[in-house]
Amino acid sequence: MVKKLCKHRWYLFFFALLLSTLKVEGQNNNFVSPEVETARTDGYEKQLENYLRHYLVEEYEERAEKAWNRDYSSPDALKRSVEPNRRRWEKVLSPPKLVKSGTIKRKPYPLREIQAEWLELPLGMLSAEAILAFPDGASEQKKVPIIIVQHGIGSTPESPFSPGPYHEYAKGLLNAGFAVLLPLNLRSIERRNNVERFARLAGTSLPGIELARLQHLLDIVLADSRIEPDKVGMWGVSLGGMATMFWMPLESRIKVGVVSAWFNERRNKMVVPDERYSSFSPREEHAFFTGWLSEFSDYDIVSLIAPRPLMIQHGKKDGIAHWPQVVEEYDKSIVHYQKLKMPERIELNLHEGGHEAIVDEGVRFMNTWLKENDL
Incomplete structure (x- = not known):
């Protein structure tokens, strides 16, 4: 006891x-x-x-x-001089090494009057999916350029065929004689926040994963006999504009870019809150990448794209940025092309609208550089 x-x-x-x-x-x-x-x-x-x-x-x-040592004596000299920066940019995105694990699956995917296909390419535990559509008359005898059409965070691969902020720009490209490839990327802030946390732990990033998926799709799609494989453009809106800016430095097959509703004075956008524009913080943590602002403000990223043609589209009523700051960032960007004596290859389409694509201007730019001029 x-x-x-x-x-x-x-x-x-x-x-x-x-x-x-x-x-x-x-x-x-x-x-x-x-x-x-x-x-x-x-x-x-x-x-x-x-x-x-x-x-x-x-x-x-x-x-x-100190980080950049650009040589503007020729386009090739510029590309060679920024190669160390390109490799460091690759580390920011850290795309994983994905491997094709099966043959691509294709199924009809009509979008009203548009006869499209849904593609699915197995990549181990992942897959790369996209919509592919051709303009009327495309054939082995009449090859066509192709545009990667990238949707934003709140939409889907079908959205660029719809009205609203996209203004059916995928349809506009088809009507102008371009094939279009519309990759499926992860939708919604909450989902991207969730996956980006895991990606950081794994030493990669969601844009890096989605770039790797696209590259495997391009391997297959550009082998299609109806496509001119050396005439590839990319046009993204909002987060799709981010993808265009992020991926062009690392994917040389993309020859021309249009960035709608994304380009910004990046340091202010990411770090300095201001009532004149919206901030990603604290809700959109998916948009913060390790090392991004070590040396890669938007005008610096442009030097990894040059001398390839690039159009920036921004609306004065678009709340993502204070538009005079966008102009200042663009003025720094055009210097790369001016020093190469190629100022005609970069344009700022500053319009009176908001967060949207401007179809006629973007189509004109793609026509100019993928059909009328040799790059």
Whole structure:
């Protein structure tokens, strides 16, 4: 009986000690009041924020000047001189090494009057999926250029055939004689946030994964006898514009780009909150990539695309940016082409609208560089 009581008291003693420890932990040992502790932690957070913001914004120009050593003596010289930056950009996206694990599956996928196909290419545990459609008359005897048409975060591969902000621009491209490839990428902020967390843990990124999927699709699609494989363009809207900017530096088969509703003064957009434009933080954590602003503001990324033709589309009513800052970033971007004596290869389509594609201008640009001129 005595032994049982002693054992019981020991249990009570250890339980009381545990409660006491938890209570002390929660009260910070009663050495500091909650008000003082909160003020101290708020201050430390502000120090960290100011330190990182200073690095990302104020120190950017000096850091980038050391990181880039561009040679504008010829287009090939520029490409060679930025190759170290291109490799570092590849590390930002870190696309995984995916392997084709089966043959591509095709099935009819009519979109009202448009006779399209749904493609699915197995890549191990993943697959690459897309809509593929050809203009009337495309054949082995009448090959056509192809445009990668990339949808935004709130839409689907079908959306560029629809009205609204896309203004049926995929249909406009078909009518102009282009084939269109519309990859399926992950939709919605919440889903991209979720997957991007896992991707970072795995040392990759969601844009990197989606680039690898596209590249495998291109391997198959560009072998189609109806397509001119050396005449490939890409036109993305919103997050699809991000894909165009992100992927062109790493995929040389894309010869011409149109970026709608994405191009920005990147440091301000990502780091400096402002009532004149929306911010990704804190809701859209999927949009923050390790090392992005080490040396890759948008005008620097453009130098990884040059001398390939590039059109930037931005609406003055588009809340993603304060449009005068977009103009300033574009003015820095055009310098790359001016120094190559090719200023006609880059355009800013600054319009009075909002977050949308401007079809006629984009189609004209693709016609100019994929049909009328040799690149």
